[in-house]
Amino acid sequence: MRLPIFFKLVAIALFFALLSLALFTVTSNEPSGLIYVYYSYMFIIILGISFFVAGSITEPLERLRNGFENIMRGESAYIEVNTGDELEDLAKAFNYMVDVLTKQKDMLKKSEDKYRSLIEDVNDWVFEVDENFVYTYSSPKVRDILGYEPEEVVGKKPFDFMPEDERKKAVEEFEVIKRDKIPFCGLENVFMRKDGSHVILETCGRPFFDEKGNLRGYRGVSRDITARKHAEEKLAYLASITDHTVDAIVSLDLDSRIVSWNKGAEMMFGYKESEVIGKPLATLMPEENWDSCRVNFKKAIFEGYARDIETVRITKDGRRILVDQTLTTIYDSNGEHMGFVAIMRDITKRKEAEEELKRAYRQLEEKTQELLKSQKELEYLANILENSNDAIYSVNLDGVITSWNKTAEKLFGWTKKEALGMPADVLLPDEIKNETSFLIQKIKKGVRYISYETRRLTKDGEIIDVDLTVSPILDEEGKPAGFSVITRDISWKIKAEEGMLKRILKFDVDRGKVYLIKESAPDLALEVFNDLVKCGYSGTIITRKLPDELKVENNSTHFWLSEKKGKNTLSPDISEIEATIMNLPNWNNAVLLELDYIILKNGFDETFRFIQRLKEAFYLLKKGIVLLTLDPDILDERQIKLLRKECSSVKPKHHDIPSEVYEIFRYVYMRNRVGERPPVRDIMAKFNIARNTAKKRIRYLEEKGLLKVLRDGRIKVVEVTEKGKEFFYLSEDNIVQP
Numbered sequence: 001m002r003l004p005i006f007f008k009l010v011a012i013a014l015f016f017a018l019l020s021l022a023l024f025t026v027t028s029n030e031p032s033g034l035i036y037v038y039y040s041y042m043f044i045i046i047l048g049i050s051f052f053v054a055g056s057i058t059e060p061l062e063r064l065r066n067g068f069e070n071i072m073r074g075e076s077a078y079i080e081v082n083t084g085d086e087l088e089d090l091a092k093a094f095n096y097m098v099d100v101l102t103k104q105k106d107m108l109k110k111s112e113d114k115y116r117s118l119i120e121d122v123n124d125w126v127f128e129v130d131e132n133f134v135y136t137y138s139s140p141k142v143r144d145i146l147g148y149e150p151e152e153v154v155g156k157k158p159f160d161f162m163p164e165d166e167r168k169k170a171v172e173e174f175e176v177i178k179r180d181k182i183p184f185c186g187l188e189n190v191f192m193r194k195d196g197s198h199v200i201l202e203t204c205g206r207p208f209f210d211e212k213g214n215l216r217g218y219r220g221v222s223r224d225i226t227a228r229k230h231a232e233e234k235l236a237y238l239a240s241i242t243d244h245t246v247d248a249i250v251s252l253d254l255d256s257r258i259v260s261w262n263k264g265a266e267m268m269f270g271y272k273e274s275e276v277i278g279k280p281l282a283t284l285m286p287e288e289n290w291d292s293c294r295v296n297f298k299k300a301i302f303e304g305y306a307r308d309i310e311t312v313r314i315t316k317d318g319r320r321i322l323v324d325q326t327l328t329t330i331y332d333s334n335g336e337h338m339g340f341v342a343i344m345r346d347i348t349k350r351k352e353a354e355e356e357l358k359r360a361y362r363q364l365e366e367k368t369q370e371l372l373k374s375q376k377e378l379e380y381l382a383n384i385l386e387n388s389n390d391a392i393y394s395v396n397l398d399g400v401i402t403s404w405n406k407t408a409e410k411l412f413g414w415t416k417k418e419a420l421g422m423p424a425d426v427l428l429p430d431e432i433k434n435e436t437s438f439l440i441q442k443i444k445k446g447v448r449y450i451s452y453e454t455r456r457l458t459k460d461g462e463i464i465d466v467d468l469t470v471s472p473i474l475d476e477e478g479k480p481a482g483f484s485v486i487t488r489d490i491s492w493k494i495k496a497e498e499g500m501l502k503r504i505l506k507f508d509v510d511r512g513k514v515y516l517i518k519e520s521a522p523d524l525a526l527e528v529f530n531d532l533v534k535c536g537y538s539g540t541i542i543t544r545k546l547p548d549e550l551k552v553e554n555n556s557t558h559f560w561l562s563e564k565k566g567k568n569t570l571s572p573d574i575s576e577i578e579a580t581i582m583n584l585p586n587w588n589n590a591v592l593l594e595l596d597y598i599i600l601k602n603g604f605d606e607t608f609r610f611i612q613r614l615k616e617a618f619y620l621l622k623k624g625i626v627l628l629t630l631d632p633d634i635l636d637e638r639q640i641k642l643l644r645k646e647c648s649s650v651k652p653k654h655h656d657i658p659s660e661v662y663e664i665f666r667y668v669y670m671r672n673r674v675g676e677r678p679p680v681r682d683i684m685a686k687f688n689i690a691r692n693t694a695k696k697r698i699r700y701l702e703e704k705g706l707l708k709v710l711r712d713g714r715i716k717v718v719e720v721t722e723k724g725k726e727f728f729y730l731s732e733d734n735i736v737q738p
Helices: 005-027 031-072 086-121 142-146 164-180 226-244 263-269 287-303 348-386 406-412 435-444 491-504 522-534 574-582 596-602 604-621 637-646 659-673 680-687 691-703 722-727
Strands: 125-130 135-138 184-192 198-209 215-224 248-252 258-261 305-314 320-331 337-346 391-396 401-404 450-457 463-474 480-489 514-518 538-543 557-561 589-594 624-630 707-712 715-720
Touching: 031 086, 125 142, 142 184, 142 198, 164 184, 198 226, 248 263, 263 337, 287 305, 287 320, 287 337, 320 348, 391 406, 391 435, 406 480, 435 450, 435 463, 435 480, 435 604, 450 604, 463 491, 514 522, 514 604, 514 637, 522 538, 522 589, 522 624, 538 574, 574 589, 574 596, 574 604, 589 596, 596 604, 604 624, 604 637, 659 680, 659 691, 659 715, 659 722, 680 691, 680 715, 691 707
Parallel strands: 514 624, 538 557, 538 589, 589 624
Antiparallel strands: 125 135, 125 215, 184 198, 198 215, 248 258, 248 337, 305 320, 320 337, 391 401, 391 480, 450 463, 463 480, 707 715
């Protein structure tokens, strides 16, 4: 019979109470044994109740406690209580709970094993990071993707596996994700594998939070999309090629209807893509080509392609064009035939060119004999060039000769074998040994063409005058690699010209020199300058004086020194003045340069260095004559001495003829040298003199036997006599040494 614990306790208590009452009644008639019997009864009652409680309550509760402890340790537990009361029900409930928990644990373990196996077998990398993006879990797939073991990844951040340039971008992206606390997907980043190679991972993740709603991290999945990205790039590249090729690429379905239409087709036929999609390819063909088209389609089906099909196509505007077509069958992923691709190239112009080429070939055949006849003439011309009087050689930027022709061998005396590898300075006289380095500097600065007259040294020690043309030699990048030199011996010409100029000039000045003239004799500088211009020099004046303050030849160029820009003005900056003088186009220049303002603006030392460079350039390149004017009061004695040492002095020539008469004599001589006999009226106009004055001076020269007046029709012309010509051939012994 099932009794609750409460009824059991009441029944036991009632039983012992009745027992105690019965004992008390029996012993109450013996007062002497009352106390002893009372304590014996009480002990029996308490002992009985204790045994009952220990057997019916405490022991089952201890079993329950032990069962709970086993569950907490993860062990199995089963409690057997047969008390027939609530404790027995509690034990059954406990056993049921344990059974349910055991089943759920088994299910959970199976589920965990299932999903762990799924995570470990999936091709993607599953991971978990905390709120600071530190990996707290990594699936084994990381071995295949990055080459690291999972335990090598845990404790690190994603940025630790990224290249430097990718890291900054990724940090910014992850900060936004952390701030917004939202799921993300499609995040692409470059990671570095353990072997140093790069992979591209696409990552998706979801945030997880604690019980208070605080972000605890993200659980995510990363997929290696490197191959996909490369495939996308390749597909984009191929699509770009298809889209931008000039060939027409048209895809067709099984019914030969147009499915795709690239820009090349649009340019070739004139149809927009929307105008032709779904239309049959026959739209582009003349009707007479339909049968041959069917044959080509059958060939493509059986053989996989039909190529080298030259046929006619019709454009939107009705033009007929010739195309070279290749027709290829295409298949789907299952190998099923799904359509065709037609690639067409417009060969209309090529065909026309072929016809033109055939005509040209016939003409070429006709002219072959003429060319054969011309071959001997070309060989003859090549022989002339090889044996030209011009010596041609080249020099690299180290100043070493790298080529040397036969004429150079004859002119300089060194054989080609001797000259190759020889320093170009060997060809230079001692006074111009730095000419090669000077040319190299000019070539490096971008000068494209230099032509000037200079001197060269032959193998036997003879110094000859030559005319040089220097051109840069450029490397593959267009940078200077050296220069070529075309050299012509002009010793005879130089001697003749210098002798002639020296004879007809009023002053003893030499080309290639710099002369200093003090302003104590200001007219001297202008007189020398005008004399040079009259004798054929190209005049350039750089001064602070205005044009109307100077009495110079009209064909001279005037630059006014000023810090303000304007027409024919020149800044007092030395670099600008130097560039202007060095870029003068001629090689017989007469330059009159006023130093006062330049020294005032730039200082003596810088001006002095400029004069040294000017002297060096004019001497080496024979660019002409420089006349420097200076007020000596603005400099001290030391500075004056330095200038005198650096510059030459102007020396006048002595002759018995008055200067105004000598001017006419020299004018007539120079006109006669070029085959002209000036009329008397030209002399009057040239020197702005009256007829009587002109006749008087001409008569003076006639009386000395230097000139004669002839009639050319109704005009009187003047000519130098043989004695007059000899006057200019006098030696330099007549020069007065100041």
